[in-house]
Amino acid sequence: MTRHETDTPLPEFQLDDFLPYLMAEIATKLSDELAQGYREAGLSMPQWRVMVHLSHAGPVSVRDIERRVSLERPKVSRAAAALEQAGLVTKRPDPSDGRLIALSLTPVGRELMAKLLPRAIAYQSDLETLLGRDLEGLRRGMDKLLTKKAAQ
Amino acid sequence: MTRHETDTPLPEFQLDDFLPYLMAEIATKLSDELAQGYREAGLSMPQWRVMVHLSHAGPVSVRDIERRVSLERPKVSRAAAALEQAGLVTKRPDPSDGRLIALSLTPVGRELMAKLLPRAIAYQSDLETLLGRDLEGLRRGMDKLLTKKAAQ
DNA sequence: CAAAACACGTTTCATTTGCAACGATAAAGC
DNA sequence: GCTTTATCGTTGCAAATGAAACGTGTTTTG
Numbered sequence: 151m152t153r154h155e156t157d158t159p160l161p162e163f164q165l166d167d168f169l170p171y172l173m174a175e176i177a178t179k180l181s182d183e184l185a186q187g188y189r190e191a192g193l194s195m196p197q198w199r200v201m202v203h204l205s206h207a208g209p210v211s212v213r214d215i216e217r218r219v220s221l222e223r224p225k226v227s228r229a230a231a232a233l234e235q236a237g238l239v240t241k242r243p244d245p246s247d248g249r250l251i252a253l254s255l256t257p258v259g260r261e262l263m264a265k266l267l268p269r270a271i272a273y274q275s276d277l278e279t280l281l282g283r284d285l286e287g288l289r290r291g292m293d294k295l296l297t298k299k300a301a302q
Numbered sequence: 303m304t305r306h307e308t309d310t311p312l313p314e315f316q317l318d319d320f321l322p323y324l325m326a327e328i329a330t331k332l333s334d335e336l337a338q339g340y341r342e343a344g345l346s347m348p349q350w351r352v353m354v355h356l357s358h359a360g361p362v363s364v365r366d367i368e369r370r371v372s373l374e375r376p377k378v379s380r381a382a383a384a385l386e387q388a389g390l391v392t393k394r395p396d397p398s399d400g401r402l403i404a405l406s407l408t409p410v411g412r413e414l415m416a417k418l419l420p421r422a423i424a425y426q427s428d429l430e431t432l433l434g435r436d437l438e439g440l441r442r443g444m445d446k447l448l449t450k451k452a453a454q
Numbered sequence: 455c456a457a458a459a460c461a462c463g464t465t466t467c468a469t470t471t472g473c474a475a476c477g478a479t480a481a482a483g484c
Numbered sequence: 485g486c487t488t489t490a491t492c493g494t495t496g497c498a499a500a501t502g503a504a505a506c507g508t509g510t511t512t513t514g
Binding site for chain 1: 461462463464465
Binding site for chain 2: 157158159160161162163164165168169170171172173174175176177178179180181183184199202203205206218219220257260261263264267268270271273274277278280281284285286287288290291292294295296298300
């Protein structure tokens, strides 16, 4: 097979060494594995995150959750609606600001999270054990990537 | 505020220390930054990955791409159709196996990748510079996470 | 105090997704 | 050799996603 003049030379590039790609792969894998824990409780990932945030915070607004668990407002809103429907969360208007809605776990919701959170914690432990002494470097690297300001 | 008997105690759990969550955050961030490079060329992420794979491989089938860049078959199929439409890729039936389709870059496609790939490589370099001596640990950790067999 | 600007949560709508069929070809089993 | 089974690529369809618009309430400004 001869080389035509129109064949533009391309630089070497291995996708499986490429950090954005690898990160996406790992994120998907870990997320899927973790989801085994809460999926059987009927929770979607956005719903799971909302529940997690409500687990260690008092009554919170949709906007709060949006900021702290990085879900877009519509996702939080829909997740909250579904969770209320399922009896896991209550939505009340905030007395001091009519625009805000105060989300809280119901007792049933708390019970569910009391079951699910330990699994998540155990999963994290397993990961940390696996990582061993590389955990520290991984965390430092992840920190740098997370906090760096956007490229160019 | 008094504690009711129905208040189930919940374990401490910080989402922003949680590896699956952090990984998802970083993956999204890096992916978005990278996408600035190819988005303006009209490529979606699946299309970008298909183009990358075609850049350093000969004529390849959809199934091949599916396996090597971890995109589900329908995504590859649709991406390939759009890329053919855009004149960046050609689709021919494989002569030796009638089920397979051979995808290749057109000269225009090669030219485009000759422009885009260096940007991606530069982006990777920037990341590695930022990571400094943590790069090694990060890569080792990522390797472990990627290759570990699924949990329980 | 009225009017403009802003913030919150929801909803709408077009697009993207993921799963499951489907038609077509090839390989395996009998 | 013929039927069954498996593989490939595409397509349909229901659900999820993301951006913008909307209604409501609050703050700011003049």
